[in-house]
Amino acid sequence: MNPTSLNTPLRLREVELRNRLGLPAMSTYQADPEHRPTAGWHLPHYLTRSIGMGLVIVEATAVAAEALATPHDLGLWNARQARALATVAEVISAQGAVAGLQLSHAGRKASRSRPFGRTPDAPLTETEGGWQPLGPSALPFADGYRPPQPMSPGQIDRAVGQFAGAAGHAAAAGFRFLELHAGHGRLLHSFLSPLSNQRTDGYGGDFTGRTRLLRETVRAVRTTWPRELPLAVRLSARDFIPGGWSLEDSVRLAPLLAADGADLIDCTSGGIARPEPRPTGPAWQAPFARAIRQSGVPTAAVGKITNLSEAGRLLSCGDCDLVLMGRALLVDPMLPARHTPDLAPPSYQRALATTTVLADGHLPPEL
Ligand SMILES: Cc1cc2nc3c(=O)[nH]c(=O)nc-3n(C[C@H](O)[C@H](O)[C@H](O)COP(=O)(O)O)c2cc1C
Known part of the structure; x- marks a missing residue:
């Protein structure tokens, strides 16, 4: 069999990507006040980023108002937002790329300013329009951040329902690929990591307890997201702080998520707390995609992949099934x-x- 190349189509459930190149979710922080995309920004932005692509994943989109990371994020908890997002799905599909969407709950990283402007990436106070972040335990993300409110079982159920509700809206809007953001310290990752989850109930403690929220979310999303469409989970493959979530944990979790209904693991890393020592370098996260793929679950590699020969090499050597290029494609669509x-x-x-x-x-x- 020929080795996989960039131009080999990728079939996930009933959806075929014409090639193995995707745009990862990249927040642009330019939603309108109702958290909808605009004709002046999102349509041209996503149209141009779809040219020649197999897959385009629209930026982190909050499943509820309290799940927003910043006041400028996209949201998907009502039909008006779904109608507006449908226009984005349409411009992506019109270029021949599969339209994907990332669903997110910012968890303890909620209530921040966007990373540009007067006070970039700073926690918002109540007078600045901030709100109470939610999380597994009352441990703040970093100095200066508000400690999250530890979620009650009722609040956990509500978050699971919010993901499922948003997934139904995403299908109605015409997206054909859905990703759940369970990395970068957002809600689902914060339940996985012992650094942020110190609960003593059934959603904390050992591996089974800490993975319960994500697994319940995948199963709930599968009840509203069509059976024929693929579902991905973006995992932070590991934390870089001692005592955190490990690559071995991710390798163990991937087949369980696949059994719950996930079709692909998008392998990013880190982001659970600040400060955090992070390695970097060309394609530096691809070894995580390779290790997780060896558990039998398809993976996407991402991170400092800046040219197509490198992308092709990762595919042909079996590191991953899909290559995501972010900053390189923002700069050069x-x-x-x-x-x-x-x-x-x-x-x-x-x-x-x-x-x-x-x-x-x-x-x-x-x-
Ligand atoms: C401006 C910007 C926005 C981002 N927004 C998101 C996001 O919404 N969701 C997410 O999971 N990752 C987000 N990321 C991370 C990217 O998806 C990607 O994993 C990262 O940029 C590494 O890939 P690259 O080196 O090809 O850019 C963002 C990164 C940047 C630079």
Whole structure:
């Protein structure tokens, strides 16, 4: 059998991605006051990022008002928001990419300012419109952050229901791939990690207790998200603080999530608390995708993958089933179409055939 390449289609349930390249969820913090996407920003942003792509995952979208990370996030808890998001799904699908959406509950990282503006990425006070974050235990994310309110069993049930409700809206909006954000210290990750979860009830303690919320959420989402459509879980494959969630925990959890109804694990890492020592380097998280994939569950690799030859190499050596490129595609959305001109919209094909853009971004002098 030929090794998997970037242009090999990927089938997940009844959905086929035309190639193995995806845009990971990347928050843009530009939603309108009702947490809906806008025609002036989100439509052109996602349209251009869909050119030549197999999959585009729309940024972290809150499942409830209390689940927002910042007041500028997208949300999906009512039909008006679903109708607005349907226009985003439509522009992505119109380019031939599969339209995906990431659902998120910010948990103890809720109630922050966006990472640009007057006070970037700072906890919001009540006078600034802040709200009470929720979490497993009253342990703040970092100095200066409000301790989360430890969630009661009723609040936990409500959060599970909010994910399921948002998944139903996502299907109605025309998305064909759904991802649950269980990384970067958000609610679902904060229940997994012993650093943030010190509960003594059935949602804490050992591996089974700490994974219970995520597993219940996957099963609940499967009741509202269509059976024929794929569901991914973004895991922080490991924490980088001693005593935290480990890669071995992720390898153990992946097949359980698959049995609950997940089809792919998107392998990011870290983000449980600050400060946190984080390694970095080219494709530095791909070994996590490889280790988790060896448990038999398909994975996506992400993180500092900046060119298509590196992406192809990760696929052909079996590190992952899908490559996600974030910052590189924010900067250069034409990257996939320049690699495979057939994937470019017909209106651009003549330009691609007759124009060479030099590596430094300049046109050659003869043009
Ligand atoms: C501006 C920005 C916004 C991001 N927003 C999200 C998000 O909404 N959800 C998420 O899971 N990760 C988010 N991430 C992380 C990315 O999905 C990705 O994992 C990370 O940027 C590493 O990939 P890259 O090196 O290809 O950019 C964000 C990263 C950046 C730089």
